[in-house]
Amino acid sequence: MFEPLDCIALRTVRYNDSKSILSVYTLQHGRVAAMLPAGASREARRLRAVCQPLQRFMCIADIRPNRDIHRIKDIKPHPLTSPANHSPVKSALALFIADFLSAILREPQQDPHLFNFIAYTVETLASTPAVKASNFHIAFLFRLQHFLGIEPDWATFSPGAVFDLTDGIFRQSPPLHNRFLPSSEAEAAHRLSRITFRTATLFTMSRADRNRVIDRLIQYYSIHFPGLGAVSSLDVLRSLFSF
Numbered sequence: 001m002f003e004p005l006d007c008i009a010l011r012t013v014r015y016n017d018s019k020s021i022l023s024v025y026t027l028q029h030g031r032v033a034a035m036l037p038a039g040a041s042r043e044a045r046r047l048r049a050v051c052q053p054l055q056r057f058m059c060i061a062d063i064r065p066n067r068d069i070h071r072i073k074d075i076k077p078h079p080l081t082s083p084a085n086h087s088p089v090k091s092a093l094a095l096f097i098a099d100f101l102s103a104i105l106r107e108p109q110q111d112p113h114l115f116n117f118i119a120y121t122v123e124t125l126a127s128t129p130a131v132k133a134s135n136f137h138i139a140f141l142f143r144l145q146h147f148l149g150i151e152p153d154w155a156t157f158s159p160g161a162v163f164d165l166t167d168g169i170f171r172q173s174p175p176l177h178n179r180f181l182p183s184s185e186a187e188a189a190h191r192l193s194r195i196t197f198r199t200a201t202l203f204t205m206s207r208a209d210r211n212r213v214i215d216r217l218i219q220y221y222s223i224h225f226p227g228l229g230a231v232s233s234l235d236v237l238r239s240l241f242s243f
Contacts (some may be wrong), residue, residue, distance in 0.1 A: 001062065002129040004059070005024075007025070007032075008119065009022065009055045010098045010101055011023045011053065015035070017038070017039075018097075020068060023102055025105055030107055031105050031107060033069045034061065049074055056081040056101070058079075081123070088127075089130040090128075092233070093125060094125060095201045097140055101118065103231060104228065117144070127233045135200035135205065135210070136197065137214070138192070138200065138210065143197075148225075150221075152170075153168060155189060156169045156170040157170045157186070159187070161183060161186055162181060162186050164180050165181065175188055177237075199227065209222045
Protein backbone atom coordinates (compact mmCIF):
# COMPACT_ATOMS: atom_id res chain seq x y z
CA MET A 1 0.00 0.00 0.00
CA PHE A 2 1.46 3.34 -1.05
CA GLU A 3 1.61 6.10 1.57
CA PRO A 4 3.49 9.38 2.04
CA LEU A 5 6.61 9.29 4.22
CA ASP A 6 8.52 12.06 5.95
CA CYS A 7 12.15 10.86 5.87
CA ILE A 8 15.62 11.75 7.12
CA ALA A 9 18.41 10.05 5.19
CA LEU A 10 20.93 8.03 7.19
CA ARG A 11 23.14 5.86 4.99
CA THR A 12 23.37 4.64 1.40
CA VAL A 13 25.07 1.33 0.55
CA ARG A 14 25.77 0.19 -3.01
CA TYR A 15 23.79 -2.97 -3.80
CA ASN A 16 24.92 -3.61 -7.39
CA ASP A 17 25.90 -1.64 -10.49
CA SER A 18 22.45 -0.12 -10.87
CA LYS A 19 20.92 -0.08 -7.38
CA SER A 20 21.72 1.23 -3.89
CA ILE A 21 19.99 0.61 -0.58
CA LEU A 22 19.05 3.76 1.30
CA SER A 23 18.39 3.66 5.05
CA VAL A 24 16.12 6.41 6.37
CA TYR A 25 14.44 7.31 9.63
CA THR A 26 10.78 8.11 9.08
CA LEU A 27 8.07 9.80 11.10
CA GLN A 28 5.57 7.10 10.20
CA HIS A 29 7.53 3.83 10.58
CA GLY A 30 10.88 4.49 12.25
CA ARG A 31 13.81 3.02 10.34
CA VAL A 32 13.05 1.94 6.77
CA ALA A 33 15.25 0.64 3.94
CA ALA A 34 14.50 1.47 0.31
CA MET A 35 15.99 0.80 -3.11
CA LEU A 36 17.40 3.69 -5.16
CA PRO A 37 18.91 3.84 -8.65
CA ALA A 38 22.71 4.07 -8.55
CA GLY A 39 23.52 4.81 -12.18
CA ALA A 40 24.83 7.94 -13.86
CA SER A 41 21.49 9.19 -15.17
CA ARG A 42 20.28 12.70 -14.36
CA GLU A 43 17.52 11.30 -12.15
CA ALA A 44 19.93 9.06 -10.22
CA ARG A 45 22.23 12.03 -9.60
CA ARG A 46 19.29 14.14 -8.44
CA LEU A 47 18.17 11.47 -5.99
CA ARG A 48 21.66 11.08 -4.56
CA ALA A 49 21.75 14.82 -3.89
CA VAL A 50 18.32 14.80 -2.21
CA CYS A 51 19.22 11.74 -0.11
CA GLN A 52 22.59 12.86 1.23
CA PRO A 53 23.24 11.97 4.91
CA LEU A 54 20.91 13.82 7.28
CA GLN A 55 18.87 15.38 4.46
CA ARG A 56 15.12 15.50 5.07
CA PHE A 57 12.83 14.61 2.18
CA MET A 58 9.33 13.44 1.30
CA CYS A 59 8.40 10.41 -0.76
CA ILE A 60 5.67 7.91 -1.53
CA ALA A 61 6.44 4.40 -0.29
CA ASP A 62 4.97 0.96 -0.79
CA ILE A 63 5.27 -0.32 2.79
CA ARG A 64 4.62 -4.04 3.18
CA PRO A 65 5.10 -5.86 6.52
CA ASN A 66 6.79 -8.88 4.95
CA ARG A 67 9.49 -6.86 3.20
CA ASP A 68 12.85 -5.66 4.47
CA ILE A 69 13.41 -3.29 1.52
CA HIS A 70 10.56 -1.14 0.27
CA ARG A 71 9.77 0.69 -2.94
CA ILE A 72 9.72 4.49 -2.88
CA LYS A 73 8.94 7.08 -5.53
CA ASP A 74 8.21 10.80 -5.97
CA ILE A 75 11.23 11.77 -3.85
CA LYS A 76 11.57 15.51 -3.25
CA PRO A 77 13.14 17.76 -0.59
CA HIS A 78 11.00 18.51 2.44
CA PRO A 79 9.40 21.98 2.10
CA LEU A 80 10.52 23.01 5.60
CA THR A 81 14.14 21.97 5.14
CA SER A 82 16.75 24.68 4.66
CA PRO A 83 19.01 24.48 1.59
CA ALA A 84 22.00 22.19 2.04
CA ASN A 85 25.19 23.84 3.25
CA HIS A 86 28.26 22.39 1.60
CA SER A 87 30.91 23.56 4.06
CA PRO A 88 33.37 20.75 4.91
CA VAL A 89 32.72 21.18 8.65
CA LYS A 90 28.94 20.93 8.43
CA SER A 91 29.09 18.10 5.89
CA ALA A 92 31.34 16.17 8.27
CA LEU A 93 28.98 16.84 11.17
CA ALA A 94 25.99 15.67 9.12
CA LEU A 95 27.84 12.50 8.11
CA PHE A 96 28.82 11.70 11.70
CA ILE A 97 25.31 12.29 13.07
CA ALA A 98 23.74 10.22 10.28
CA ASP A 99 26.28 7.39 10.79
CA PHE A 100 25.70 7.43 14.53
CA LEU A 101 21.92 7.32 14.14
CA SER A 102 22.23 4.55 11.57
CA ALA A 103 24.18 2.47 14.09
CA ILE A 104 21.76 3.19 16.96
CA LEU A 105 18.32 3.20 15.31
CA ARG A 106 17.71 -0.27 13.95
CA GLU A 107 14.03 -0.95 14.59
CA PRO A 108 11.09 -0.14 12.27
CA GLN A 109 9.23 1.42 15.18
CA GLN A 110 7.46 4.78 15.12
CA ASP A 111 8.76 7.39 17.58
CA PRO A 112 7.45 10.90 16.74
CA HIS A 113 9.35 12.60 19.57
CA LEU A 114 12.67 11.16 18.41
CA PHE A 115 11.92 11.99 14.78
CA ASN A 116 11.06 15.59 15.67
CA PHE A 117 14.31 15.92 17.62
CA ILE A 118 16.32 14.66 14.64
CA ALA A 119 14.42 17.00 12.31
CA TYR A 120 15.20 19.87 14.70
CA THR A 121 18.87 18.82 14.63
CA VAL A 122 18.84 18.95 10.82
CA GLU A 123 17.39 22.46 10.75
CA THR A 124 19.63 23.75 13.52
CA LEU A 125 22.76 22.43 11.81
CA ALA A 126 21.69 24.12 8.58
CA SER A 127 21.36 27.49 10.33
CA THR A 128 24.51 27.24 12.48
CA PRO A 129 27.60 28.98 11.05
CA ALA A 130 30.44 26.53 10.51
CA VAL A 131 32.77 28.58 12.72
CA LYS A 132 30.36 28.08 15.64
CA ALA A 133 29.75 24.36 15.11
CA SER A 134 32.78 22.80 16.81
CA ASN A 135 30.70 21.55 19.77
CA PHE A 136 27.56 20.74 17.78
CA HIS A 137 28.07 16.96 17.83
CA ILE A 138 28.69 17.03 21.58
CA ALA A 139 25.42 18.88 22.18
CA PHE A 140 23.66 16.39 19.90
CA LEU A 141 24.94 13.35 21.79
CA PHE A 142 24.01 14.85 25.16
CA ARG A 143 20.48 15.77 24.06
CA LEU A 144 19.89 12.47 22.21
CA GLN A 145 20.24 10.52 25.46
CA HIS A 146 16.84 11.73 26.64
CA PHE A 147 15.02 10.45 23.55
CA LEU A 148 16.71 7.05 23.72
CA GLY A 149 15.85 6.57 27.40
CA ILE A 150 19.45 6.52 28.65
CA GLU A 151 19.80 10.05 30.01
CA PRO A 152 21.85 9.98 33.23
CA ASP A 153 20.20 10.92 36.51
CA TRP A 154 21.95 14.26 36.83
CA ALA A 155 20.19 14.96 40.15
CA THR A 156 22.38 12.33 41.85
CA PHE A 157 25.50 14.46 41.35
CA SER A 158 27.42 15.81 44.32
CA PRO A 159 30.99 17.14 44.52
CA GLY A 160 33.55 14.34 44.62
CA ALA A 161 31.17 11.71 43.22
CA VAL A 162 32.12 9.27 40.46
CA PHE A 163 29.82 8.52 37.55
CA ASP A 164 28.62 4.94 37.06
CA LEU A 165 28.43 4.49 33.27
CA THR A 166 26.39 1.31 33.56
CA ASP A 167 23.63 2.60 35.83
CA GLY A 168 23.77 6.21 34.66
CA ILE A 169 24.03 7.65 38.18
CA PHE A 170 26.61 9.38 40.36
CA ARG A 171 28.00 7.49 43.35
CA GLN A 172 30.00 8.56 46.38
CA SER A 173 32.40 5.62 45.90
CA PRO A 174 33.45 3.63 42.81
CA PRO A 175 31.21 0.68 41.81
CA LEU A 176 32.56 -2.87 41.79
CA HIS A 177 33.04 -2.80 38.00
CA ASN A 178 35.48 -0.53 36.13
CA ARG A 179 32.94 1.26 33.92
CA PHE A 180 32.86 4.59 35.70
CA LEU A 181 34.27 8.11 35.41
CA PRO A 182 36.54 9.40 38.18
CA SER A 183 35.37 12.43 40.11
CA SER A 184 37.15 15.00 37.91
CA GLU A 185 35.54 13.66 34.72
CA ALA A 186 32.21 13.12 36.50
CA GLU A 187 32.15 16.79 37.47
CA ALA A 188 32.98 17.81 33.89
CA ALA A 189 30.15 15.58 32.59
CA HIS A 190 27.73 17.22 35.02
CA ARG A 191 28.75 20.69 33.81
CA LEU A 192 28.30 19.63 30.19
CA SER A 193 24.85 18.20 30.89
CA ARG A 194 23.47 21.72 30.36
CA ILE A 195 24.83 21.98 26.81
CA THR A 196 22.32 22.63 24.02
CA PHE A 197 22.67 23.59 20.37
CA ARG A 198 22.06 27.21 21.40
CA THR A 199 24.62 27.27 24.23
CA ALA A 200 27.28 25.01 22.67
CA THR A 201 29.54 27.94 21.76
CA LEU A 202 29.71 28.98 25.44
CA PHE A 203 31.62 25.80 26.32
CA THR A 204 35.30 26.38 25.59
CA MET A 205 37.26 23.20 24.93
CA SER A 206 40.67 22.36 23.54
CA ARG A 207 41.04 19.70 20.89
CA ALA A 208 42.15 17.21 23.55
CA ASP A 209 39.20 18.11 25.79
CA ARG A 210 36.73 17.74 22.95
CA ASN A 211 38.13 14.36 21.92
CA ARG A 212 38.04 13.14 25.53
CA VAL A 213 34.40 14.16 25.90
CA ILE A 214 33.44 12.41 22.67
CA ASP A 215 35.32 9.25 23.69
CA ARG A 216 33.42 9.13 27.00
CA LEU A 217 30.09 9.74 25.29
CA ILE A 218 30.75 6.98 22.76
CA GLN A 219 31.76 4.69 25.64
CA TYR A 220 28.50 5.47 27.46
CA TYR A 221 26.39 4.80 24.37
CA SER A 222 28.32 1.59 23.64
CA ILE A 223 27.50 0.25 27.10
CA HIS A 224 23.78 0.87 26.59
CA PHE A 225 23.79 -0.11 22.89
CA PRO A 226 26.29 -3.00 22.69
CA GLY A 227 26.05 -3.26 18.91
CA LEU A 228 27.14 0.32 18.31
CA GLY A 229 30.72 -0.42 17.24
CA ALA A 230 33.09 2.17 15.80
CA VAL A 231 31.75 5.24 14.00
CA SER A 232 34.36 5.75 11.28
CA SER A 233 33.26 9.28 10.34
CA LEU A 234 34.26 10.47 13.82
CA ASP A 235 37.89 10.47 12.68
CA VAL A 236 37.03 13.18 10.14
CA LEU A 237 35.67 15.42 12.91
CA ARG A 238 38.78 14.88 14.99
CA SER A 239 40.91 16.18 12.11
CA LEU A 240 38.63 19.15 11.38
CA PHE A 241 38.20 20.46 14.90
CA SER A 242 41.83 21.05 15.72
CA PHE A 243 41.16 24.26 17.64
